[in-house]
Amino acid sequence: xxxxxxxxxxxxxxxxxxxxxxxxxxxxxxxxxxxxxxxxxxxxxxxxxxxxxxxxxxxxxxxxxxxxxxxxxxxxxxxxxxxxxxxxxxxxxxxxxxxxxxxxxxxxxxxxxxx
Numbered sequence: 001x002x003x004x005x006x007x008x009x010x011x012x013x014x015x016x017x018x019x020x021x022x023x024x025x026x027x028x029x030x031x032x033x034x035x036x037x038x039x040x041x042x043x044x045x046x047x048x049x050x051x052x053x054x055x056x057x058x059x060x061x062x063x064x065x066x067x068x069x070x071x072x073x074x075x076x077x078x079x080x081x082x083x084x085x086x087x088x089x090x091x092x093x094x095x096x097x098x099x100x101x102x103x104x105x106x107x108x109x110x111x112x113x114x115x
């Protein structure tokens with residue numbers, strides 16, 4: 001059995017005011033702790049045009065950043081909002097981050113939850 005955690009990069013507005021630099025620092029710390037505790041996967045939720053819920057406009061850039069900070073935990077995009085991308089770039093970016101992370105990337109794709 002494997003265990004993973006979904007990270008939505010959800011801000012705490014009073015402690016982490018916009019532009020939310022602290023949100024990403026906290027989320028990164030949480031992912032590093034998840035790896036230390038033995039979790040298998042860190043799921044990174046993509047959200048666009050939001051300052052109150054999750055705020056992650058680019059899972060690929062963040063997973064590449066995390067690849068350099070982690071050594072074992074899988075890094076998963078959950079989910080890439082496919083209608084907003086060129087599918088070829090999704091495949092290229094996923095493959096590139098997978099190379100940078102020594103094969104630790106997982107890809108989830110979907111249509112998104114907002115109209």
